């Protein structure tokens with residue numbers, strides 16, 4: 369249950385989409401260019417109403433596709449504007465080319481993203497295949513468990529992106545968060561504006577006194593150095609994320625980290641999960657704890673950059689870990705989060721926990737406490753040696769045979 | 770990248786995002802691309818400046834003349850890439866520019 373933590377905070381009933389639009393209103397970017405797509409449509413629809421009603425001075429560009437939305441947003445950013453957009457699923461897929469360009473040009477565009485399944489078959493419901501597909505595009509990725517986190521993450525993302533000189537996206541799970549009304553603590557407009565501050569880019573394309581070229585061709589002699597810079601920028605962005613989280617906690621009272629550890633420190637078995645399913649899993653952890661089972665949970669909030677050192681430390685003491693992916697990789701191997709967790713552990717020399725990959729919830733398929741309790745049961749048996757850990761992807765709640 | 774500095778910059782030295790300061794075209798001698806070159810005949814030239822405004826590489830050199838104002842003074846072969854636009858644009862009645870084979 370959300371309570372007010374900040375002295376001037378006010379509780380409001382908001383859906384995930386409403387609260388992301390409210391965050392954008394408070395941020396009041398110079399430019400928003402967007403194209404509607406379910407389930408993210410409401411975000412920019414509500415925001416465009418704010419523009420029409422004169423509540424923000426933002427220039428709203430209604431474009432003809434998501435490719436254009438990202439093109440216009442990154443161009444506005446290059447011109448020196450604070451620029452934002454919102455999308456989901458196929459929209460993000462259509463942005464693919466420009467996502468990589470925004471990152472390569474080191475433009476701090478911020479996007480509200482609602483996780484939705486990727487076609488085909490067409491499905492409008494929540495899974496994380498869309499942003500998982502963009503996980504290596506050079507965008508900072510921050511996932512939210514509920515509307516409160518979506519709101520807080522949006523506010524932080526603006527500063528993180530500008531500090532790190534990288535674009536950033538904040539996600540919610542389609543429908544589960546985007547359309548679910550929850551109580552959210554909102555902060556006064558002036559306090560949010562004060563927190564994010566003015567955007568002062570070092571260089572802008574509209575600076576006629578110090579002209580420069582952006583986006584020129586870069587061949588064998590320099591391309592590699594620039595891509596190294598981008599990869600290094602992503603590594604270095606961990607500092608910006610931690611600093612902004614510390615400032616946010618000092619100002620508004622809510623503490624955020626790369627990962628949330630829930631009853632993890634003394635746990636023997638744990639689930640690693642992203643997004644709203646963490647909330648469901650916490651209920652299961654609580655009931656297992658009542659029975660004396662040492663179950664815990666690690667929720668990934670920041671997936672890009674992936675803080676490998678920290679996650680290896682957080683998970684090293686466990687006997688068995690289930691990594692739950694709400695996306696499959698179709699790689700013939702494992703799903704994305706599992707692969708990242710496994711390489712984080714291995715590179716840190718942590719080889720004792722048994723690690724199993726569960727793919728769940730594709731296309732909005734239900735994931736409830738019974739499914740999650742079953743995973744913890746598997747982990748208990750693996751931890752005690754009664755069961756051998758699976759060395760292939762395990763699928764939750766799907767009819768295979 | 771400075772002309773005199775042949776050493777390539779490292780990732781730590783390069784500005785982020787592929788930003789390139791304006792004016793670097795001056796460091797690239799596109800004249801080395803040429804297979805044919807325009808030759809300017811000073812005596813025929815009426816300094817209409819058609820070639821000057823047409824040249825994509827700013828390779829038509831100009832000078833100030835007390836009586837005539839801005840006049841063409843030659844071709845900058847460091848940057849003339851031999852596209853022939855100036856030759857084609859020079860008024861047919863004047864033909865102060867002609868294309869010749871570049872001698873190796």
Ligand code: SF4
Pocket residue numbers: 806807823824825826827828829844848849850851852853854855856
């Ligand atoms: S040949 Fe082309 S590049 Fe050379 S001077 Fe004429 S117009 Fe300029």
Ligand code: SF4
Pocket residue numbers: 809813814815816817818819820821841858859860863864865866
């Ligand atoms: S176009 Fe011909 S006549 Fe005119 S300035 Fe050039 S060379 Fe001279």
